[in-house]
Amino acid sequence: MYTISPTARMRKSPFFDATVAEGASSFTSYNHMLMPTGYGHPEEEYWRLIEAVSMWDVAVERQIQLQGRDAAALAQILCPRDLTQCTAGDGKYVALCNHAGTIINDPILLKLSDQRYWLSIADSDILLWARAIAAERGLDVEVTEPDVSPLAVQGPLSDDVVAAIFGDWVRTLKHFRFRETTVGDIPVALARSGWSKQGGFEIYLMDGTRGTELWNIVREAGAPYGIGPGNPNACERIENGLLSWGGDTDDETNPFEVRMERYVDLNVPDDVIGIKALRQIKAKAPKRHQLGVILDGERPHVPGWDWMGITMDGTRIGDMTNCVWSYRLKANIGFALVSVEAKPGDTVTVNMPDAPASGRLTTLPFL
Numbered sequence: 529m530y531t532i533s534p535t536a537r538m539r540k541s542p543f544f545d546a547t548v549a550e551g552a553s554s555f556t557s558y559n560h561m562l563m564p565t566g567y568g569h570p571e572e573e574y575w576r577l578i579e580a581v582s583m584w585d586v587a588v589e590r591q592i593q594l595q596g597r598d599a600a601a602l603a604q605i606l607c608p609r610d611l612t613q614c615t616a617g618d619g620k621y622v623a624l625c626n627h628a629g630t631i632i633n634d635p636i637l638l639k640l641s642d643q644r645y646w647l648s649i650a651d652s653d654i655l656l657w658a659r660a661i662a663a664e665r666g667l668d669v670e671v672t673e674p675d676v677s678p679l680a681v682q683g684p685l686s687d688d689v690v691a692a693i694f695g696d697w698v699r700t701l702k703h704f705r706f707r708e709t710t711v712g713d714i715p716v717a718l719a720r721s722g723w724s725k726q727g728g729f730e731i732y733l734m735d736g737t738r739g740t741e742l743w744n745i746v747r748e749a750g751a752p753y754g755i756g757p758g759n760p761n762a763c764e765r766i767e768n769g770l771l772s773w774g775g776d777t778d779d780e781t782n783p784f785e786v787r788m789e790r791y792v793d794l795n796v797p798d799d800v801i802g803i804k805a806l807r808q809i810k811a812k813a814p815k816r817h818q819l820g821v822i823l824d825g826e827r828p829h830v831p832g833w834d835w836m837g838i839t840m841d842g843t844r845i846g847d848m849t850n851c852v853w854s855y856r857l858k859a860n861i862g863f864a865l866v867s868v869e870a871k872p873g874d875t876v877t878v879n880m881p882d883a884p885a886s887g888r889l890t891t892l893p894f895l
């Protein structure tokens with residue numbers, strides 16, 4: 529159908545060759561890289577994640593490293609979440625905001641030491657942002673992109689697979705905690721994290737020349753458990769209410785609108801970017817909130833590119849920001865970013881690419 533034109537502008541993942549060898553049949557663009565989005569058997573790939581274990585290339589979640597005397601100060605300035613209790617080996621889900629309180633990225637922050645942090649970023653150019661802020665604030669910190677690429681192992685059997693590689697200590701690793709270690713002599717950091725609610729780990733490869741080697745080690749260790757290739761799974765993440773920044777957010781979305789309130793601490797210092805705007809937004813009545821929509825009808829819709837307008841009694845109330853056929857709910861489902869007047873249980877009409885569809889609003893997560 530299409531081919532991808534090679535260019536040095538679009539960096540290859542260290543796992544690219546391995547994923548092509550596995551039969552990757554579709555890719556998306558993310559952080560100026562390519563990410564595999566499927567291997568030709570979407571339903572099989574979904575059930576493997578739900579029932580066994582899946583592995584996928586998330587090198588596109590690029591790392592931004594903050595290193596130096598003021599690394600902790602810069603991390604806090606960028607994140608409107610209180611980081612004072614964050615210790616080395618902790619990961620934290622954070623909402624980076626701009627000065628207006630709009631979310632500009634939703635990374636996982638990893639603290640390696642008092643003077644070294646990584647931001648494991650979603651799809652926007654935080655390297656530029658963090659460097660500019662550090663310079664403008666006169667901070668003693670180097671902002672770089674290290675050679676670090678996450679590989680996800682997700683699913684109910686992922687503990688067994690990862691324990692077979694690293695040892696049984698991984699079974700007691702707490703959610704979002706990580707440890708620097710090795711696989712043979714391949715340097716990695718192992719974290720209990722990942723963009724699914726099936727449980728699992730992310731292996732942060734710290735030598736980009738060894739992607740195929742690491743992929744094959746995980747593939748072999750996982751073989752007895754039925755491992756196979758997958759991708760950040762749209763169906764599973766929508767069923768479980770995980771946010772996709774840039775997909776489910778627009779240029780005005782603040783954390784309160786998309787269920788990220790628990791990652792915002794309004795009492796962080798005034799020099800934290802966006803905190804003053806966030807306090808004001810919180811003090812006023814919110815305008816939008818994020819709910820689920822379950823569409824009527826028993827056939828999968830063809831996924832579209834754009835948000836789909838939602839109306840209630842003829843009045844536009846917001847948008848459906850994604851839509852997927854849920855294999856477990858046997859319905860088309862998605863997120864709704866809608867006026868706070870709209871409530872769970874309300875009947876709505878969604879302007880789908882093919883034809884208007886009726887549906888019902890519901891709370892998130894679906895499952």
Ligand code: THG
Nearest residue numbers: 589621634635636648649650678722723730770771
């Ligand atoms: N892996 C890595 N980095 C990433 C992502 C990833 N950076 C960008 C993006 N994905 C981050 N997005 C999320 C969103 C949700 C979660 C993790 C990453 C998540 N949320 C849990 C929840 O919502 O239930 C729990 C969060 C909590 O309570 O602290 O896990 O995929 N490396």
